[in-house]
Amino acid sequence: MFIRTALSAVLAIAVCASFNGVLASEASKSLTGNDFASNVASGTTFVKFYSPQCGHCIALAPTWEQLAVNHQDWANTKDFKFAEVNCLLEGDLCYDNNVRSYPDMQLFNQGKSVHVYNGGRSIEDLTAFVTNKAQEYEVKASSNNKVAQKSTINPTGKVIVLDNKNYESSLKNGEPWLVEYYAPWCGHCKALAPTYEELALELKGKVNVAKVDCPANEAVCRSQKVRGYPTIKLHQNGQATDFNGQRQLRTLETFALGATTSSVKTLTSQGLEDIRRGSDVSFVYVYDANTNADVTESIDKQSQTFYEQVSIYSTNDATIARQLSVTTLPALIVLKDNRQYNYQGSIANQLAVQSWIEQSKEPLVPSLNKRNTATILNAPGWVLLGLLDPAKPISTVAYRGLVESAHKYKKSLAAGDRTMLDGKPLRFATLDGTKWTRYITEALGVEPLNLPVIVAVNSDQEMFYPNAADERRVAFDEEALWEYILDMEKGHLKERSTISSTQRTFRQISNRVSSVFALVASHPFVTMILFSAVAYGLFKMLCGNGAEDRLGGLSKAD
DSSP states (O other): OHHHHHHHHHHHHHHHHHHHHHHOOTTEEEOOTTTHHHHHSSSEEEEEEEOTTOHHHHHHHHHHHHHHHHTTTHHHHTOEEEEEEETTTOHHHHHHTTOOSSSEEEEEETTEEEEEEOSOOSHHHHHHHHHHHHHHHHHHHHHHHHHHHHOOSSSSOOOEEEOTTTHHHHHTTOOOEEEEEEOTTOHHHHHHHHHHHHHHHHTTTTOEEEEEETTTOHHHHHHTTOOSSSEEEEEETTEEEEOOSOOOHHHHHHHHHGGGSOOOEEOOHHHHHHHHHSSSOEEEEEOOTTSOHHHHHHHHHHHHHTTTTOEEEEEOOHHHHHHTTOOSSSEEEEEETTEEEEOOSOTTOHHHHHHHHHHHSSOSSOBOOTTTHHHHHSSSSOEEEEEEOTTSHHHHHHHHHHHHHHHHHHHHHHTTOOOOBTTBOOEEEEEETTTOHHIIIIISOOOGGGOSEEEEEETTTTEEEOSOTTSSOOOSSHHHHHHHHHHHHHTOSOOEESSOHHHHHHHHHHHHHHHHHHHHHHOHHHHHHHHHHHHHHHHHHHHHHHHHHHHHHHHHHO
């Protein structure tokens, strides 16, 4: 029975894949995780994310194919392409692009998703959309080309060497700089070198490419908090964004070029509801037909400055303006932590807006990811960690309850009536438990089926509080969370280690052995004397009596 079921599943997937192959043509290229980034890196690409098991996707397939075939020549005339991704086979790729339902149609420009299509699915609706967007991005591309012709950015296409003397003066001009922080003895740095040289040539006239020898320029690398080699950062207008992808030519190129174009996304009514329900920090720029073009351009530049750090949306929809209670246009708003905050001042003042975005971009309750996990969890002190399952509707309610508790804690902290935990204030964060199953099961003893769950964690001390004072899991409501916090402050909860007793014993032995080796390395002469003394003592203890007997025998014989 099992074999029959497995064969049926394989056959179903094969049929779906075959069905996709019939519909797909050269007009709409089928992409995978291996070639997605390189295909959307340049120009504009309209991508359909789908599942062959989805009824709506099957219904859309012939319309999508007709759309792609009708505009096949755009790839050469407008640098506008069509592509599709089978999420049944490319689950990670779809997840990385925030695909939540099928079909999901997104517009990419220069490697960045700039618009999620939520309109009608008729050939007329889709044709009107792509015609409008092709014209919009063709104009932007033309404008960017004119700027590039006048640009002095990376004029030679070579890697620039930066050091303690020229580092700050080079980066302060606001241009995009891709900088590699390396060590000459680092194997990964040596392997990257030829690719990095090729990258500089590819980015000629677009992005400055540089490198810093960290052992020779410790002050620079210390200021950038470089902890490993190679570390690659994109700098622009005083902001730095870490590169965390694969160190391949096209991946690096896509990352670097993202900072040269606007990443502002068009906001729809549905999109507004999504970002209000979500946990991300989102900036919304609201304007109308009377708004000066220079103001809109300044928002585009902010999206470049904060490339991959914040999400910026724009809208001229009067309905959305009313939903946001905006009466004076243009306006800039940040939605975060169950709250809305409006920017006060002139949006045309780029420095003031940049400062405000910098101050507002961090959420009160951040979601842990590969960029911030080490910084948040490994810092000294306790973190109230909400372990969530995004697929469960209750997780949305749980998140909002956690945020409200964080607001309450922050307010009481400002009032000065809080008891610190280990001398530090409590921090709040969330974690997608479905992605970190090994950590939550092995370190925190939480099964994914039981999510959402609240635990207080101190990674620095490798301890956590698994339960409330009554030994039950903490409920995700404000009253229960607040009682949990108060019990922590009063010391009423039982701690548990995030590592097993075997791991703890092994670590203690390892630390003692390391201490001995450190002593030997630091004081070799003293160690040699001590070792010689111990060796002599052992020799005397084991061999001394026998030697005396032999000497005594010789004396008597004499």
